[in-house]
Amino acid sequence: EQDIKVVKSTDTFNGHNPRSNMSNGVGIAKIPKMFDMGQPVCLGSDGFFDLPHETGYARMLQIVASGNPSAFSEKQALTMLYDHNVKLGERIFGCRMGKIAPGYKADIILMAYDPIAPIEEENHLSHVLGALTAGQVKSVIINGKFVMRDNEILDVDESQVMANARIAARDIWKRFSE
Helix, strand or coil, X not given: CHXXXXXXXXXXXXXXXHHHHHHHCCCCCCHHHHHHCCCCEEECCCCCCCHHHHHHHHHHHHHHHHCCCCCCCHHHHHHHHHHHHHHHHHHHHCCCECCCCCCCECCEEEEECCCCCCCCHHHHHHHHHHHHHHCEEEEEEECCEEEEECCEEXXXXXXXXXXXXXXXXXXXXXXXXX
């Protein structure tokens, strides 16, 4: 609790990387306690590059840690992604984010999601989390321009990007081993 108070007093955001923490066996952050104390916790990926799935893992990790399925709600998990990450992004990039409205930077993903259960007011957050973790990204709009439409990445040579990434990865791993 003292560490959380210190971090909060410096107006700092915590970053939570659930799969990285699990993979490295470094423990489980006390995210519900941070929320209770008003400490903003952003959601990160630390190399897993998949924030939608990290949202689900963040929730499940807290449930496993506590043994209580109500320990960390869909709303709390989505708050990390859609509130705390947005506030940190606004601070870093100096622009308004998080809404589709004039004057805001708005990147949009369109997901394919066809749930069995009906979407109701009482369960809509479960469906948002379900779409993030089970849906498939179909299209992406950045600054009002499609960069991916119907599963096709536009204006980028994916094979060249992947070839360059493999070369860079090899160089990075070589430096680690030296």
